[in-house]
Amino acid sequence: MMKVLVAESNEQNRNQLVQYLEDEQIHVLTANDGQEALEVWSNEYPKIIIMDVDSPDINGYSLIEEIRRRELDHTYIIVTTSDEDVILGRSFDVGADDFLSVPIRKTELIYRIKASEKVLSNQENQTVIYALAQLTETRDVETGKHLERIGLYAKVIATELNENPQYGSLISSQFIHHLSLSAVLHDIGKVGIEDAILRKTGIYTQEERKIMQAHTIIGANTIDKVADKYPFMGFLKMASEIARYHHEKWDGSGYPEGLIGEAIPLSARIVALADVFDALITERYYKPKYSFEESKKIILESSGSHFDPIIVEAFLKQEEAFKEIAAIE
Template structure:
């Protein structure tokens, strides 16, 4: 901004003072004038916004200190530089004005050269601050854009990997999206539960939702004749099928090792893939963990995965009704599932139904 484009607001209750300052400045600046504090505040909030204010201190009804206080209290005007112009020339008065937020202090009678020089200095400083602010705003916007882009790439990559496993079992359809939303629903609802609040902060809830689609990534390592078998698996085939939990965990662990720094969602994805078939009573696989030894991430995924499997048709079974699936989950409390997570499921049951309907096959 060139000086001849700068707008200066002069505030003084004496017409002669307004006239003197106006004549001095109008050749170089766009000048606006106010003869009271209230009028000054009205002008400041109109267009164009002043780039600098020359403010008299001693005015009736509302003095310069009161005007400055209101300017500083409003986010839209707090950054406008204010120079006090006053007949008071005591050091204490000047210190008080600067303490209140004025950028400079000019005493009357004014000396034109001093006024011009100090105005130029303050406008140059304001121009530098504005440039820096614009640069900071641009950088913040660019960082936000790149973070958003990276998050999108991350989400697409996660779903691409998860879809790879899903293509091996075409009947699963929208299973990934449903289970992801079930996990998110449970995690959000349990954030204030005393057993889960320390773990389930906003960042972890987001990472859990991102991780959930990778829970069955290990199925890419299961032979088709077992994975796609329409009949009940033999004991030997079931042993092989169960290895998908460890296969998935190892694959994610390798990706985690290849990363230059820790990636939170990969740590959770590894837990979920490895332990989502564990059961609260210790009868699950692959490690036979029980109770709180099972990671919270896996406990949430276990319920989400089982509920979705129950309500969906498979080559080896028909779809269960929502109520039947709900009853089976409730009956699994304390055996298959963490009882507090089951209670949460019951409380959020209608949300589960809505998710299932939204992402139906």
Template sequence: MNDPLCKSPDSEPGATILIVDDVPDNLAVLGALLQPKYTVLAAPSGARALEIAAQQPPPDLILLDVMMPDIDGYEVLSRLRQQASTRDTPVIFLTALDDPAEEARGLELGATDYISKPIRPAIVLSRVGNQMDVIRARNVLRDQNRALEAEVARRMADNDRTELVTIRALAHLAETRDPETGNHILRTQAYVRALAMRLQRHPDFSPLRDDLYVELLVRSAPLHDIGKVGIPDNILLKPGPLDAAEWAVMKTHARLGAEAIELAERDIDQPVPFLALAKEIARWHHERWDGTGYPDGLGGRDIPVSARLMAIADVFDALISRRTYKAAMSFEQARGLIEAGRAKHFDPAVVDAFVNGFDEFVAIANTYRDGA
């Protein structure tokens, strides 16, 4: 039999056995026995066996002599188990040793079976056949698991797209009531992400160290003004400044948005993390660091992180955007007002992150400018 390959026309596709033995006669006998049914690879030494096993694809099964002069079977098995490609390859030891301790040692190292020498053809075929049945079952299970994982991934992607579309649809619903906002939701969403990235390592913003939290925060940002759907047109669309009574009604949009999201939460069996953040943002993004905001008069770190980031994102975008009742400010003017609101309107650390990343905010505003 030639090293390394002997192949029969009747070999099972994909069923490859590597025989390792330093005695040529043993290789010949085992090769002749197995060739009618399997593709057979042969190695006359442990070193050569490791070379063949390292090739791709690796053999499906290895028959491994224990007593060999250069590298014995135990060492070969140990090295096979250290390689990712052969870690799970089943190995049947071939041995003339009649010692239960040696058999136990091999099994502890990861051998799947033992065949005693001298070789008995019926035993070899039976043991090899049993391992092939296990391999086929394992491969079927692996393929089923891969198919299941692919299906789970597909469904998760579908759910993710559905969630994103739902959020965007709700945000656009609010936007249709206030058509001047344009790309406001895209810009504020990008501002929030930029702030979150800049504050991830800040000791006072530990939630932002969780990438999933950041993703949910960014995903939730477009819902910050969802409560505006509950504001009457004569107030929401008024071309001039609001009087005190109208402003009192306008401010209720924060509470209305949070309550609408809370009602949605009650309609489902399990909590949805992004809704919790969306509710925080909707209710508290108009709170102020000094406690003079609305609707609840929260101050300082009592204001959730999500709302503190949204506050600057929302105000900055409002300042640089044109409205029927005001002209758009320059980027520099808006930055000046944000800085003036440090420790009054806004969290000082968030203001610092905004100022340090000001060029990024300008780039975002230009990328998603209205009419672009």
């Protein structure tokens, strides 16, 4: 259960906050002043603090700064105030995340708590994603900023497709958010491929190619195991789709299942183009770097065979954004 620390020097406000939170079955810790708040936070590590800035012993702004200096994981800090103009600017400058108006209304309090839980959940999701993605980086020396660029390319394409009558109904803000997170896990399965094959510079034998292609299945199975343990992380379903299917081709000549056209999940079709484009414009140990125009030409020539033609159109409409992302080193 998530812990919430109520650090209020005003007893009436403190008791009211505690009552409202306990009504919602929230585990509440309390502190009467800044020093006690710092001690409780240091010992209990609550993820959320609701506090005033008028503590008689430790100035509230100093307390926020001290927490920010010491914390290893982000603590979501909500300041209570009856004078927004005076307090809010400085509070946010020193590290506060949100505010709660005084007199306190239960409805507002609960919505603030729910909002903070979403922010903290997103931060935890990103931590899991990049921890897994780093596994790929330790095996594939060419990854580098590739992961960051893939996520950005995918977000640009999905945002453009949202304006397309055919695909707009399939793309929500949540889809775009999940896609930008999940795309970085597309090659997580490479952790299961031996270095002799993963880093080979020559042409693969038929058997080696089969082993290398298995990274799609390894990746999806790895993510599925994480998803089984953490089912509330909804983005992992999309991450599994991307890992498994981002090497499928529109004409059915891809792998691992030879899916055709719209049978390939939309998320994987988007990442397929983003992945190939980034590989083209980047120098790899097995190929030179191509120019943007050369890479664009190859993408266009592959429309309808490798790539979904509508996704290629979205790429063309956003080529300036692709150029900016491609410059990230």
